Amino acid sequence: MDITFNHVSFTYQPGTPFAGTGLRDVNTTIHGGEYTAIVGHTGSGKSTLLQHLNALLKPTAGTVTIGDRVITPTTNNKHLRALRQQVGMVFQFPESQLFESTVQRDIAFGPENFGMAPDEAAALAAETARLVGLPDDLLTRSPFDLSGGQMRRVAIAGVLAMRPSVLVLDEPTAGLDPAGRRDLMALFARLHTEEGLTIVLVTHQMDDVANFAEHVLVMDGGALVREGTPREVFADAAWLRDHSLAQPTTTRMAGALAARGFHFDQPPLTLDELADALAPQLGGHTHE
Amino acid sequence: MILGRYIPGDSPIHRLDPRTKLLGCFYYIGIVFLANNWITYALMFALTLGLLPLAHVRLGFFLRGVRAIIYLILFTVLLQLFFTTGGHVWWQWGWLTVTSKGVVNAVYILCRLVLIIFASTLLTLTTQPLGLADAVESILKPLKPLHVPVTELALMLSIALRFVPTLMDQTTKTMNAQRARGVDFGSGGPIKQLKAIVPLFIPLFVSAFSMADDLATAMEARGFRGGDGRTRYRALAYHRGDAVAVVLLVVLTVVLIVLRTH
Numbered sequence: 001m002d003i004t005f006n007h008v009s010f011t012y013q014p015g016t017p018f019a020g021t022g023l024r025d026v027n028t029t030i031h032g033g034e035y036t037a038i039v040g041h042t043g044s045g046k047s048t049l050l051q052h053l054n055a056l057l058k059p060t061a062g063t064v065t066i067g068d069r070v071i072t073p074t075t076n077n078k079h080l081r082a083l084r085q086q087v088g089m090v091f092q093f094p095e096s097q098l099f100e101s102t103v104q105r106d107i108a109f110g111p112e113n114f115g116m117a118p119d120e121a122a123a124l125a126a127e128t129a130r131l132v133g134l135p136d137d138l139l140t141r142s143p144f145d146l147s148g149g150q151m152r153r154v155a156i157a158g159v160l161a162m163r164p165s166v167l168v169l170d171e172p173t174a175g176l177d178p179a180g181r182r183d184l185m186a187l188f189a190r191l192h193t194e195e196g197l198t199i200v201l202v203t204h205q206m207d208d209v210a211n212f213a214e215h216v217l218v219m220d221g222g223a224l225v226r227e228g229t230p231r232e233v234f235a236d237a238a239w240l241r242d243h244s245l246a247q248p249t250t251t252r253m254a255g256a257l258a259a260r261g262f263h264f265d266q267p268p269l270t271l272d273e274l275a276d277a278l279a280p281q282l283g284g285h286t287h288e
Numbered sequence: 289m290i291l292g293r294y295i296p297g298d299s300p301i302h303r304l305d306p307r308t309k310l311l312g313c314f315y316y317i318g319i320v321f322l323a324n325n326w327i328t329y330a331l332m333f334a335l336t337l338g339l340l341p342l343a344h345v346r347l348g349f350f351l352r353g354v355r356a357i358i359y360l361i362l363f364t365v366l367l368q369l370f371f372t373t374g375g376h377v378w379w380q381w382g383w384l385t386v387t388s389k390g391v392v393n394a395v396y397i398l399c400r401l402v403l404i405i406f407a408s409t410l411l412t413l414t415t416q417p418l419g420l421a422d423a424v425e426s427i428l429k430p431l432k433p434l435h436v437p438v439t440e441l442a443l444m445l446s447i448a449l450r451f452v453p454t455l456m457d458q459t460t461k462t463m464n465a466q467r468a469r470g471v472d473f474g475s476g477g478p479i480k481q482l483k484a485i486v487p488l489f490i491p492l493f494v495s496a497f498s499m500a501d502d503l504a505t506a507m508e509a510r511g512f513r514g515g516d517g518r519t520r521y522r523a524l525a526y527h528r529g530d531a532v533a534v535v536l537l538v539v540l541t542v543v544l545i546v547l548r549t550h
Contacts, residue, residue, distance in 0.1 A: 016349070017295055017349070018295075051464065054468060056464050056467060056468065078475070081470055081472065084467065084468050084469075084470060085470065087468075088468070089464075089465070089468040091461060091464065091465045091468075092461075094465065096458070096461070096462065096465075096491055096494075096495050097462055097465040097466060097469070097487075097491055098491065099486065099487045099490035099491050099494075109469060109487070110469040110470055113469060113470030113471060114470050144494065158469060159468070159469065162469070162470070
């Protein structure tokens, strides 16, 4: 399912002294089955863009085409539920959306809203909880008794249980410890490769972008200033600095090594690529 | 809806001491009831609308912002119109009557409500919420010897005001998150609508509790030991504009009393 932005602009509170620009003339397509990352400094319009992906916000100009639904400035707010099931959205700090008496019921809440029978939804909830790595004995506990990392998993399971074909993640690993961060990013990567889930990730972690994304959108001041593969976007360190962004750690390190006489055919994005490029130059074997 | 909102600015009205504006607004609401004929109401309207350009607020924006209350006003006015008895009877249908006295009363009520809403909206448009909290504390200070916990009240007021936008953001965020999970807010019958509110209210209360916890810890860590013996960062001070405002209000009162007919 493709999501296409056609000259999309969005203004907050139009016609008042509080009016603020969210998006300026954004044109792009998020292809079905692709892992897309959206980067940009704080306040660049990333989250505004995200909320257009399932019509929580409607453009004030232009159109957003989600699958075969066209969202225009005049689209009625009713009948958008089917769309919201297709595009699962994990907001920042999603643990603050938990409210049910047990973990299982909270995860089943989404599917039930979309018309699934309660016992079917409960089974699906248990299955989804296992998918995100929650032990079975947590299912009957109150979500408010859990640790922050576990609450985050419950919230994400609540979205995944709706079986969306697009998963939108707004800084899903913010505030987690390194292990939790790694586990979650691995889970998303697995869902992407094994189940063909379209993933849209907003993040400030350039390493995650380099490791996982296939397509990168760079936002600044509400405008889409660049898009391309991670390699294209991360190639120009000076341009990134101008837009308050940085290269991934490995690319930075390769840059520093290049200044000391090492040679790279293309700037490495991941640790593996860096090791592969370095090993022959140091006279070692190919990294495996 | 602009009732209760603040628009940053640097107009003569913005620069008035918040105490002057708060007390002035109360006083103004009091003297609205002095007006009782066309000349006095016209005078009040001219003065109130005259304050708008002085506060750098556009009339159109202002009117659009207070439009939401029009139904409440109309309801009151209609009650007055149909249920006031006495005077010349102009129209009657069942127990609904329109009398000359009813018409006059209805128009007066309309004028009063509109003037009061204009004045209080102007107050909040031009005064920062924290300024209002400071003003309340300063005005209530004389009650301290009577064991009224003035500083605690003021602290709660300023914290409450500070967290209004935060909680509003949290509400929007939670609503969006639940919408994305298939909740329809504002559709269906009353029972269904009430049920849809549960996934919104519980997370809001939970996050308010945890915010309160965090805030209390942070305050203690920064040496807060209660209201007594603190110094102030935002000191209130009267300036020349405040004197002008007081003189204007006195003159207005005198003129109203003179023009009032018995």
